[in-house]
Amino acid sequence: MMTRMSFGGDEHIFVELDEEMSLDACFRALSLARAVRASGIKGITEVCPANASFLVRFDPDVIAPDDLRAELVSLDQATERAEPLLNTRIIEVPVFYNDPWTRETLMRFRERHQAPDMTDLEYAAQINNYASVDALIAAHAASPWFVSMVGFVAGLPWLYQMVERAKQIEVPKYLRPRTDTPRLTVGHGGCLGCMYSVRGAGGYQMFGITPMPIYDPAQSISYLRDFMILFNPGDIVRFRPIGREEYDAIAAEVAAGRFVPRISPVVFSLDAFHADPAASNAKLVGALNGH
Amino acid sequence: MAIEVIKPGLATSVQDLGRPGYYHLGIPESGGMDRYALRAANLLVGNAEGDAVLEATFQGPELRFTRDALIAVTGAELPPLVDGAARPTWTSFAVRAGEVLGFGFLKQGARAYIAAAGGIDVPAVLGSRSTYALGALGGFAGRKLEAGDVLPLGAIGNTVQEGRAVPEALRPLLPSPVILRVLPGLYDFRTTEAARDGFFADAWKVAAEADRIGYRFRGGRKLEFVPRRQPFGAGSDPSNIVDSCYPYGSIQVPAGSEPIILHRDAVSGGGYFMIGTVISADMDLIGQMQPNMPTRFAPVDMPQALAARRDAAERLAALRRSLEYNQKL
Incomplete structure (x- = not known):
């Protein structure tokens, strides 16, 4: 990996840790972005982590662009030697896979899809060599996911599957983006998952839907009262498959202001993950059960 | 009230x-x-x-x-x-x-x-x-x-x-064509040199899809990309990158055909390569552009971008002075 920097006009500097996506690149991008935020370098106004890169916005009236670049280069060298540990949290997200709402939506946009005769899940199962839709869903829910970026629109998390590359689910995006996606759809495009925080256009394959809101501009939902967005880059997500009955029950709890997502603090070690992904994942998921 | x-x-x-x-x-x-x-x-x-x-x-x-x-x-x-x-x-x-x-x-x-x-x-x-x-x-x-x-x-x-x-x-007056100054960079190495030259030489027009999120342009030549094996996670189109954050004013060119400049309601990130970024001094100008307006993109370097920024700050200072003076009358 070789860090690359480039100015985005006179107010941004773009820092790329790697051209390709990996948990290592994402971890490095997040760690360095955090270090930049903590550095107190004058003139920096925003730091935005992305999958394998991050963006710094700055005020060139306060710090000269070349001076900022020099500061970032030395921070990059300093953090390269730091132990890859992340203090974060794991969040359980109940998902109603193969639900009627995303199914109704995907049927309306079949002519924009690679396989008009199949559903998104059937297509994803086939091209990833799963024997059935259920087997794909089991794989999707089996391992935790790393929130590699939050954005596109308000509060939308991108998710990286925490398994060896060979086991990652990969699908193309729709041939032409849909003009509609139900709010809280769980989608997948390329190697990345996402949750649509708002209803709107989208190009990711649709796998299911969660009853748990993740963005609330009115801040009326109990667990979004302090801040309107649930996810932060670096959060870890565990999907738990649910059926229609539990979906309705959780939706009712949310409406009544009683629903509280299951969230536990965890320390994620990149080295431990590489040494034994299954054991590292089991430990992370165990934290949700108080282990 | x-x-x-x-x-x-x-x-x-x-x-x-x-x-x-x-x-x-x-x-x-x-x-x-x-x-x-x-x-x-x-x-x-x-x-x-x-x-x-x-x-x-x-x-x-x-x-x-x-x-x-x-x-x-x-x-x-x-x-x-x-x-x-x-x-x-x-x-x-x-x-x-x-x-x-x-x-x-x-x-x-x-x-x-x-x-x-x-x-x-x-x-x-x-x-x-x-x-x-x-x-x-x-x-x-x-x-x-x-x-x-x-x-x-x-x-x-x-x-x-x-x-x-x-x-x-x-x-401010709106010249025709509108000239938007651009600092090349970000992923501009993805296009061939000839394509980059073409981008800055060609006559563009504001497309109908122009709103607070972004402004789309038509009329210039399609960009040619430097061939490569796409990095893991980037997507198969040569204009795809691993999804990154988009600067305000950045110019993405999906499939190399129609440039889009992101503005104040920008989508914060995505998977399209960017050829450069409109300098801060020219962002206001975009807000006054109508569909079909002739447009040119002019490459500048950082010292020129900062000089333009100072000019814009001076114009604002002059506006403040002029209205303070009015107020005292």
Whole structure:
């Protein structure tokens, strides 16, 4: 990996840790972005982590662009030697896979899809060599996911599957983006998952839907009262498959202001993950059960 | 105490100088696309520069005032009418309780800023009254105005006379073609050198898809890419990258065909390569561009970008001096 920097006009500097996506690149991008935020370098106004890169916005009236670049280069060298540990949290997200709402939506946009005769899940199962839709869903829910970026629109998390590359689910995006996606759809495009925080256009394959809101501009939902967005880059997500009955029950709890997502603090070690992904994942998921 | 919306116009929303600080979570800064015009409108009516105003796009709204108010309209040349009688732009004028502020047809530019003394007093969300429609956040009910909306006005802090005007020399002109200065960079190495040269040499036009999120352009040659094996996670099209954060003003070119410049309501990230970024001094200009307007992109280096930034700051300082001077008279 070789860090690359480039100015985005006179107010941004773009820092790329790697051209390709990996948990290592994402971890490095997040760690360095955090270090930049903590550095107190004058003139920096925003730091935005992305999958394998991050963006710094700055005020060139306060710090000269070349001076900022020099500061970032030395921070990059300093953090390269730091132990890859992340203090974060794991969040359980109940998902109603193969639900009627995303199914109704995907049927309306079949002519924009690679396989008009199949559903998104059937297509994803086939091209990833799963024997059935259920087997794909089991794989999707089996391992935790790393929130590699939050954005596109308000509060939308991108998710990286925490398994060896060979086991990652990969699908193309729709041939032409849909003009509609139900709010809280769980989608997948390329190697990345996402949750649509708002209803709107989208190009990711649709796998299911969660009853748990993740963005609330009115801040009326109990667990979004302090801040309107649930996810932060670096959060870890565990999907738990649910059926229609539990979906309705959780939706009712949310409406009544009683629903509280299951969230536990965890320390994620990149080295431990590489040494034994299954054991590292089991430990992370165990934290949700108080282990 | 308020403004009643009789007709909303095409796309009119409450905007101020925006809500920076949440782009890392996908909430863009929003705020007036032409900040200079927004500041001027506020200064003309004695408001703080960053008070909330209405941004009207292509077509003016029709507004009934329930209290006397001092008004100024800046930015696009969208002629104000008070109960049908013409009023000048870039000049403060009075509207009495019960009168209706309407507008004639757009003559130049794209976005008019309508300031009222006291400012539009919708609640501030995350430190700003600006509307971010995609996220249903801020402004009036998180959306553009609709007929029947009632907008509260704030208390008047600083009483000024009607008839204050921005001098002609300080009213920006829109040249044709519009020249947008661009700092090349980001992922510009993805295109061939010939394609980059073509991008800056070609004549472009604003496409119909031009809004607060971004402006699309047509008419130039399709960009050729340097062949490569696509990096893991980037997607198969040569214009794809591993999804990254998009700077404000960045120019992405999906499939190499139609450049899109992201503006104040930018989507914060995605998987398209960017050829460079429009410099901060030229962002206001984009807010005044209409569809079909001829456009050229001009490459500049960082010292030129910073010099343009200083020029813009000096123009703003001159505007402030001129209106302070007026105030003392």
